[in-house]
Amino acid sequence: AAPRVLNVNVGVLGHIDSGKTALARALSTTGSTAAFDRAPQSRARGITLDLGFSCLRTALPPQLGPGPGELQFTLVDCPGHASLIRTIIGGAQIIDLMMLVIDVTKGMQTQSAECLVIGQIACQKMVVVLNKIDLLPEGKRQSAIEKMTKKMQKTLENTKFCGCPIVAVAAKPGGPEAPESENPLGVSELIEVLKSQAYLPSRDPLGHFLMAVDHCFSIKGQGTVMTGTILSGSVSLGDNVEIPALKVTKKVKSMQMFHTPVTYAMQGDRVGICVTQFDPKLLERGLICTPESLHTIHAAIISLKKIQYFRGALQTKAKFHITVGHETVMGRVMFFSPAPADFNEEIQENVFDFEKDYLYQEEYLSKDSNSSEENKENDQAEVQLPRQQWALLEFEKPVTCPKLCLVIGSKLDTDIHANTCRLAFHGVLLQGMEDKNYTETFLPKLKVYKLKHKEGQVERVMDDYSVIGRSLFKKETNIQIFVGLKVQLSTGEDGIIDGGFGQSGKFKIRIPDGLKPDTKVLLTVASKKKSKAGKGDTTKEDESSKNDSAQPVTVSLLFKRYVFDTQKKMIQS
Secondary structure, rough: OEEEEEEEEEEEEEOOOOHHHHHHHHHOOOOOOOOOOOOOHHHHOOOOOOOEEEEEEEEOOOHHHHOOOEEEEEEOOOOOOOHHHHHHHHHHOOOOOEEEEEEEOOOOHHHHHHHHHHHHOOOOOEEEEOOOOHHHHHHHHHHHHHHHHHHHHHHHHHOOOOOOOEEEEEOOOOOOOOOOOOOOOOOOHHHHOOOHOOOOOOOOOOOOEEEEEEEEHHHHHHEEEEEEEEEEEEEEOOOOOEOOOOOOEEEOOOOEEEEEEEEEEOOOOOEEEEEEOHHHHOOEEEEEEEOOEEOOOOOEEEEEEEEOOOOOOEOOOEEEEEEEEEEEEEEEEEEEEEOHHHHOOOOOOOOOOOOOOEEEEOOOOOOOOOOOOHHHHHOOOOOOOOOOEEEEEEEEEEEEEOOEEEEEOOOOOOOOOOOOEEEEEEEEEEEEEEOHHHHOOOOOHOOOOEEEEEEEEEEEEEEEEEEEOOOOOOOOOOOHHHHHEEEEEEOOHHHEEEEEEEEOOEEEEEOOOOOOHHHHHHHHHHHHHHHHOOOOOOHHHHHHHHHHHHHOOOEEEEEEEOOOOOOOEOOOO
């Protein structure tokens, strides 16, 4: 049998111009088809525009099992600049190990921070590479490297990559113009570190086949080859695969992994799949899958977490760039949380319960959100935060993606040179809505409610069991729909709205248990003062001061209303 080859995908991420491509080139032995800035616009600008792939083979280290075998690192060179953060997110879903490349003369930059965020969401292990050490003067080189290493350790302290290896290299001493004869510094040490960090990624051949295609080209007399990385499931010769974006199904005619024909490939493998009668121009990059395993959705419910480096609140109704699976589209969000009584309840992962009630939120609740003004005054530092929060995403155009997939929300229109993180939240897609008319067919099932609180005043007493209220409704309000709702007086009595009174929005309140004597006194005093003032006995100034001393009795009406209830029913517990 051929010696086994274990493939580990290493994402090479970093700020623009930190030297990622040069590093990948220095590490690499076998170039894969997509490798090294193949786009003409990329060569001209000297910037990586696509996920470049190349690979490096070395003997299998002992921690990965006995026997002869090779460890293959597939280097996924991810672009570092703004318009293509989408590509990074696409690559991040298949990365086992991340190499964060830092220009040792500059340290952390905007995109290095974003790469760190993506790494924390999508990957388990990281190695930091301090590149361009040839730019440091020989005498001070060691101390500068140590200083930057300490700085990086500090930055990583509160992330899941705390304590990860930090290696100093010069991938291309003398810069891009230098002759090829210049040997890179530190690269062989870096390869040893990569080997020490390699682990058997958990791969699962079960589940639907899904592959991220990054290149598509035709070979004369053979057909069209799609190369990419298998995100889930497996594929065999002769299988049917669907190109969901085009709604086309094709049969797998042949397959190759790094120039070797194979009959089977599974999750995590990089593979070229050959099909016939398909124009490669139709699919430069995208997804292919088991027929009908992806859904195309117009809206979705996701569970989510805010990204701590994102400055500013996440507001309901705001628009974000939403990356779902491998597509990025604009979408609008609405945040909601459990009902307050369920804030601490354990929530099942990866499922959404339509039976429960949820509370509408104007913004995502976080330690710094200013949802409740009164809490600030009461110095209640402890704002209660729910264990889990959700959002309804409504996309500007439909997206095709797997059923449970990673979702990232970002503000990509922020200026790339502004030193802020543009990634706002990340989450998991729990429920997609495939029906174009989801607002009618689906949303009414989503029980998100708002709490409404209206306040008015008692105008006067009618008899022991009823009073007239005002200022709770506008005069054009149809009071009929409020009849039968419970209200409470500030003096403690419970009342029920009985109906309108006159034309100006006043209304009658029935007090089933009768008014308390004190309340009657209060209200009689208040209305006497009014009538006296009306007779012109007192001057205007007196009237206002006296009126303040008689506390008006207020009426409060509390009810909840479901956001997607077509009948707008008011519900009281």
